[in-house]
Amino acid sequence: MTPTVTELLLARAGDRSTGLLFEDRRWSWAEHVTACAAHAAALAAMLRPGGHFGLLADNVPEFSFLLGGAALSGHVLVGLNPTRRGTALARDVALTDCELVFAEEKYLPFLSEASVPVLPLSSLQLAREAVVPVAATPEDLLMLIFTSGTSGDPKAVRCTHGKIACPGEMLASRFGLSAQDTVYVSMPMFHSNAIMAGWSVGLAAGAGIALRRRFSASGFLPDVRKFGATYANYVGKPLSYVLTTPERDDDADNPLKLVYGNEGAETDLAAFGARFGCHVVDAFGSTEGGVNFGRDATTPPGSLGRLLDGVAVLDPETGKPCPPAEFDANGKLLNAAEAVGELVNTGGAGFFAGYYGDPAAEAERMRGGMYHTGDLAYLDADGYCYFAGRLGDWLRVDGENLGTAPIERALVRHPAVREAAVYGVPDPRVGDQVMAALVCRAPVDPDEFAVFVAAQGDLSPKQRPRFVRVIDELPRTATHKVLKRDLAADGTRDAWTPRYPES
Template sequence: MTMRQLLLARANDDSPALYFEDQTWTWREVFQACCDRADAFLAWRRPGPFHVGVLLENVPEYLFLSGAAALSGATLVGINPTRRGAGLERDVRHTDCQILVTEDRHASLLEGLDLGIPDDRRFDIASPEWAEALAGHRGADTPEIEEDPNATYMLIFTSGTTGEPKAAICSSARVAFGGRMLAQMRGLRSDDVGYLVMPLFHSNAHIAGIAPILSVGGSWAMRRRFSASGFLPDVRRYGVTYFNYVGKPLTYILATPAADDDAENPLRIAFGNEAAEQDIARFAERFGCDVIDAYGSTEGGISITRTPDTPSGALGVAPPGTLILDPETGVECPRAEFDEHGRILNADEAIGEIANRESAPQFEGYWRNDEANVERTRDGIYWSGDLGYRDADGFFYFAGRNMDWLRVDGENIAAGPIERILSRHPAVALAAVYAVPNSDVGDDCMASLILRPGEEFDPTDFATFLSKQADLGTKMMPRYIRVATELPSTETNKILKRVLREERWECEDPVWIRDGDGYRPLGSEDRGAIRSEFQSRGRLAEIER
């Protein structure tokens, strides 16, 4: 089964397929829109990888282009709009995009960039030229192609130890299989309405959002960008029954004012990953739905599922072959031991990398990155890059990212590019960037700086400097800045980020915290308030390990 086959099954279906603002499309209309664009792709195709870059918000055109890729055999490249400058240019060029489709609101991001794409292969969907480019392809028949289920359907950017995003390969068969399995497991039906609000450049939106609804012939309700205040009105307006998420959406929605009738809505299921544990039960109770939170990766090598008997703080259980391994030796780590308060007693020996000894053959790889492919599956094992531990009953726990990775609001972000940006400041001699826990879920970005001799840290000047860095993405901005005269390091002068992460903002050096567009000193009252936030959310153990 492939995405093309799932789409072909809807070709003559006149039931509603898509709701967006005040517009509605039937499946027949969606299918024809996909055919039109598939015909255009094939006409515009040039020698080389048949890759189509898409830099859009969640708009119907994104769905039509995704379907066009499935029908034409093209590869859809999801371009992340939070990338900036040279990083954004590198993403487009690295993935060999020969066509780029974007919109006017992203025009400023592309100004001055050398993307290697001719002007006649760059399209703005808000312009008359886009309609003119498609005019000759309206009403096109379904393209006749020789389909390869294992061909690359999408390239989804993720982050890795090299510091630059990696383009994970997703085959049509994998996306379709994942969608069908999820639909079966969650009992989705043709009368279900899915809520497409997670960014469509993220794998969660396709495997957990688009594919399940497509497989059962349900409907999608789409919104340009996630809005916590708009969530419940949308659910009621469009009759949403299924909501996929990644990261903090549950936290943001729960932060909106509660009403006595919040549970009076059609939502049945919220499915996703990385929700704050305390928010899962609160969301289910407030909105009268089931919340299923799981652990997985864009690359598809690891899957951990929460069960009814999953202990507090645990991710859940995993299929055979999933283990906690010492990344240096490949030997399984001892099971974790806990004290009466639930604190892990043998962290040094129990924490290792979440890995799977059986799933490496299913890893589809990264585009043009042999080194990363080898590293991900070294010794025939799939290595997730995430740290974890396992209790005596076999439940897995998440222990954080590799010290050079951050997980900010559902996105993997590499520390290296941020360090290079901070080091541009004339007063900065050395910058170390690392993850510290966020009180809700995931990480916050913290930077430790050593200044050049004779320099003093000027928070106003530094904030102004950061605002002018075109390649500093919105999620890359440090929340905390520590200024030190020296940092813990090895004998070979490598910074010990593990120690920095353990010390966090509770260190002897002065720390500044981001406040609006600037920074102010972090005082003892601030530290107390942060601790209280962690305690109120049941995550105090995150800063006591």
């Protein structure tokens, strides 16, 4: 039976074990639920029943109290992204029908164009009165979480009680977490990873939830030790950033047992586990939740894992299943045009509960009653899935469709390259030319780099970057996704053209 967040909270009402940790402060679960009830009463006094409110804040205790308060009062929390401001942030507030917005003092100027009341988070008037929880079902809306917006304006994803509570209960059970554990949450709580792979996991397990205001690579290990964290969640590049911190002989001397997330760099998963003495589990998923699966011990290098029943790789034009990938002796994909397709949940919506206020985007996502991820992939003969990029990243080079992810995986094999982003720039005649932006840990010689790329047996000549640009850092969203449209907008500025040896 699918639980609700309200039920999970009420189950902790008498629990005296540690429930929330922030900096040098501690709350038991019983105290946490009491604080949620006080915030629920405040929301009920300020909003109409079922009304929406925005929250623009870092991972502070009030975020947890207000989310729990919304669950108890029947209101909807809209997580707002502090990397957006002005008209963009006002658009997000209006789209999600917020009646008012709470914000930390430092973020109040970002909301100058909002058309609803904006209140300092510190102005909340709390009373210690008893609250009768509003009855909730797993289908009831609890939170609106915006997508990263890497390919346009962010969309507000409907996150129901069940969509938040179910992953928490599943992961807590899968990993055997209990009140003896502490869940470390440093990913931003306005995003789904922190809520569904962090906060709700701690809630379901009865574990302590240790909040970090904002992620810090240098602060990660000290926090793990300070809070006694045994579990942490991530999305994107945080593992890479932590690995760039200076190594110490005692790095593995810490309580961390398990790290769970998605979109981690393949080379970093084992390296992180070995250095910090923990197990890293990387899965495939998105804010929408339409498709989720992950790696296991049998998964070959580079693969995302085996698809679950009802998930397939379909040709974007015909809608038919793509044939298995074929490789040469060097691992080069020989039939990309036929094997690469879109990951689709053919069985329906999965955990996708729709977009708020955007029926056109929702209909596009659910074409033919199936959930379309917008992600490109291919399957090997054993059914293992490999990521090939986004549909929007699909390059058309000399009449051939190319995914960007396989090229990026090859480029980061170079010992001096820490990160690579591959994207298209217009070909003067027709289609695209391949361009790569590199973040390097050491200087790269263009001629040597060209020889290296040409030696990668799994790259065809058409996949070799026509232009290469070295930059200090890749532009990213607050959840560490690369903004390739920003890179493409710069064109070929500051780029060099590799001179590949004749093959």
